[in-house]
Amino acid sequence: MPHDVNGDLSGFDxxxxxxxxxxxxxxxRxxxxxxxxxxxxxxxxxPHTPQISDAAQDRLGNCFLLSALNSIVQIDPTLISGMMKDLRGGSVVVRLYDDDGTPIFYKFEKTYVTFSSGFLKRSGLQNHNAYWVYMIEKAFAWFRISKAKRRHETLGYREALDG
Structure with a gap:
């Protein structure tokens, strides 16, 4: 049975x-x-209350992010579900915090990155067991990409997630 929750995103403007x-x-490419x-x-x-087994590191060097998520899940899984809202129209709002502790709200398409592993074979960059992990990865990648843009640098999706 799905753990159908939506964070209230308190303070969301x-x-x-x-x-x-x-x-x-x-x-x-x-x-x-x-x-x-x-x-x-x-x-x-x-699909259920966030669990440590939801995040599975595979093709990206983002163990730093996944271990932080697992620590949060271990302490209080509702902190994870409370930081995003599925708008049900094909998009999701995710709340992160900037360096000053100010909340940042990103609205993303409800998608995840896949790669071609051969003729007509596609699979996720990671093999997570719940889609919330992909959405946090996407938000974190954009956070790092936008910081790089302010420094007039370019950062791709994979580079933003690699440690």
């Missing part, structure tokens, strides 16, 4: 929302975005 489209990310949900098939970000 729609005017402060940064909308990020998939096309805003620089992907490597062979990488693309795959939809998590379609109109006819709704997929929950949380």
């Amino acid at each position: 729609p005017k402060a929302l940064t909308t990020v489209r998939d096309s805003d990310f620089a992907l490597q 062979g990488d693309s975005f795959s939809k998590i949900s379609t109109f006819l098939h709704k997929t929950d970000l949380f």
Whole structure:
């Protein structure tokens, strides 16, 4: 049974929302975005209460991020579910915090990055067991990409997630 939760995102101001489209990310050749949900098939970000086994490191060097997520899940899983809201229209709002502790709200398409592993074979960059992990990775990647842009630097999706 899905753990159908949506964070209340306390303090959420729609005017402060940064909308990020998939096309805003620089992907490597062979990488693309795959939809998590379609109109006819709704997929929950949380199939159950967030668990440590939801995050699985595979092709990216982002153990620093996944271990932090696992620590949060160990302490209080509702902190994870409380930081995002599935808008059910194909997008998700994720709350992160900037260096000063100010909340940042990002609106993303409900997708995750896949790569081509051969003729017509596609799989996720990671093999997470719940889609909420992909959405936090996406938010973290955009956070790092936007910081790089302010320094007039370019950072791709994979580079933003690699430690």
